[in-house]
Amino acid sequence: MQLKALHDQVMVITGASSGIGLVTARRAAERGAKLVLAARNEQALQTLAAELQRGGTDAVYVVADVGKEADVERIAQRAWERFGGFDTWVNNAAVGIFGPIVEGQIEDYRRLFETNFWGVVYGSLTAVRHLRGRGGALINVGSAVGDRALPNQGLYSASKHAVKGFTDALRAELEAQGVPISVTLIKPGSIDTPFPQHAKNYMDEEPTLPAPVYAPDLVAEAIMHAAETPVRDLVVGGGGKLISVLGQRAPRLADKALGSQGFLEQQRSGRPPQNPEGALHAPTFGLYERGAYEGRVRETSLYTRGARHPLAAALIAAGALGVGVAAALAGRRALT
Numbered sequence: 281m282q283l284k285a286l287h288d289q290v291m292v293i294t295g296a297s298s299g300i301g302l303v304t305a306r307r308a309a310e311r312g313a314k315l316v317l318a319a320r321n322e323q324a325l326q327t328l329a330a331e332l333q334r335g336g337t338d339a340v341y342v343v344a345d346v347g348k349e350a351d352v353e354r355i356a357q358r359a360w361e362r363f364g365g366f367d368t369w370v371n372n373a374a375v376g377i378f379g380p381i382v383e384g385q386i387e388d389y390r391r392l393f394e395t396n397f398w399g400v401v402y403g404s405l406t407a408v409r410h411l412r413g414r415g416g417a418l419i420n421v422g423s424a425v426g427d428r429a430l431p432n433q434g435l436y437s438a439s440k441h442a443v444k445g446f447t448d449a450l451r452a453e454l455e456a457q458g459v460p461i462s463v464t465l466i467k468p469g470s471i472d473t474p475f476p477q478h479a480k481n482y483m484d485e486e487p488t489l490p491a492p493v494y495a496p497d498l499v500a501e502a503i504m505h506a507a508e509t510p511v512r513d514l515v516v517g518g519g520g521k522l523i524s525v526l527g528q529r530a531p532r533l534a535d536k537a538l539g540s541q542g543f544l545e546q547q548r549s550g551r552p553p554q555n556p557e558g559a560l561h562a563p564t565f566g567l568y569e570r571g572a573y574e575g576r577v578r579e580t581s582l583y584t585r586g587a588r589h590p591l592a593a594a595l596i597a598a599g600a601l602g603v604g605v606a607a608a609l610a611g612r613r614a615l616t
Contacts, residue, residue, distance in 0.1 A: 281462055281510045283367075283417055287312030290366040291507060292359055294346050294403060295373030297324035297566035299473030300421065304370065304500040306569075309337040311504065316359045316366060317341040319373065320559075324566025338363075346373045346399030347391070356406045368417040368507040369407035371400045374439075375560050376475055378547065379482025381434040388480055389435050391560055396439035397446070404450060408461060415460035419506050420447045421499070424469045424520030428527025430490070431539050432483070432547045451512070462510035468499045469520025474571045476549075478559040486553050488573060490546035492519040495579045496569055505588050518583035549574070 291308055295301035297319035305317055309332045317339060319325055325341035332339040342358045344351035359366040375395045377388060400420050407418045425433060426440030444465060451463035470489040473496050481487050494517040502514045515521045527534045537543060549572075555564065570577075 290314045290363045291368045292316040297321040301372045303496045315339040321563040321566040347394030352402040371403040372421045376479030378487035417462045427524035464506035465513040469517035480560040486549040486551040488549040
């Protein structure tokens with residue numbers, strides 16, 4: 281399957297007003313892509329589109345809530361009206377919730393799934409309908425917690441498990457039908473974006489992310505790689521890969537490690553909560569690439585860089601399997 285070079289592409293990005301989506305839009309513009317930007321925050325989108333246009337990028341925006349099917353279809357329609365279609369569709373929009381599952385509200389949980397899961401479903405089905413005859417790339421931004429759920433981010437983890445299952449099934453069906461669409465799942469670990477500030481917060485402290493934390497630029501690079509190179513999935517950050525492997529190879533050990541008080545404290549900043557409602561039900565602030573993480577942010581990832589190359593990915597996978605087996609044996613000894 282051949283995908284176009286990025287400078288010859290029209291790329292649709294949801295959740296483009298903040299964090300990973302914002303960084304991806306700016307980096308893709310630098311690489312010459314034409315852009316269709318979508319998010320709920322009209323002011324942020326308007327400012328971003330004007331910024332990119334001043335730099336010579338052909339960019340348009342659509343105010344859209346991806347949890348509404350009609351809004352998602354409007355994104356595709358705008359791409360057809362302006363550019364005659366699109367080549368890559370990136371389902372990036374997501375919201376979060378911090379706090380114990382039993383303390384949350386069903387209304388909030390439904391809203392999270394409408395954005396994180398149904399937004400991916402609507403976007404994927406819309407992209408497939410438009411790309412089926414011409415080919416292209418569908419890129420779904422999942423998470424490392426789609427392989428191994430984290431306490432205090434239970435519903436977010438569940439939504440990313442659902443995204444993984446949906447993406448895997450869709451990919452297999454399209455391959456069986458011979459449809460020329462590359463389907464990639466991007467699985468970031470902890471990324472320094474405003475995600476904690478945008479999340480609904482049930483805790484009595486401002487939420488933060490467990491270390492190690494990586495720069496959003498690494499996720500943007502993975503997305504752009506997948507837009508040009510067919511790849512099944514990419515984990516961003518060695519920390520995220522370790523959590524995935526630990527959860528698969530030594531689940532009981534992962535339960536104990538991730539459920540420990542020390543790990544739970546890593547998601548608490550020690551600061552009073554600033555905006556407990558976050559952006560779950562309505563947009564708040566936009567145009568910030570980075571969040572408020574106070575620890576070290578890793579600007580590079582040898583794991584992610586190597587994973588973009590087939591031979592290196594095979595070696596990394598073998599190494600990760602070894603780590604997983606060792607962890608499983610250690611966990612078995614700990615439980616006997």
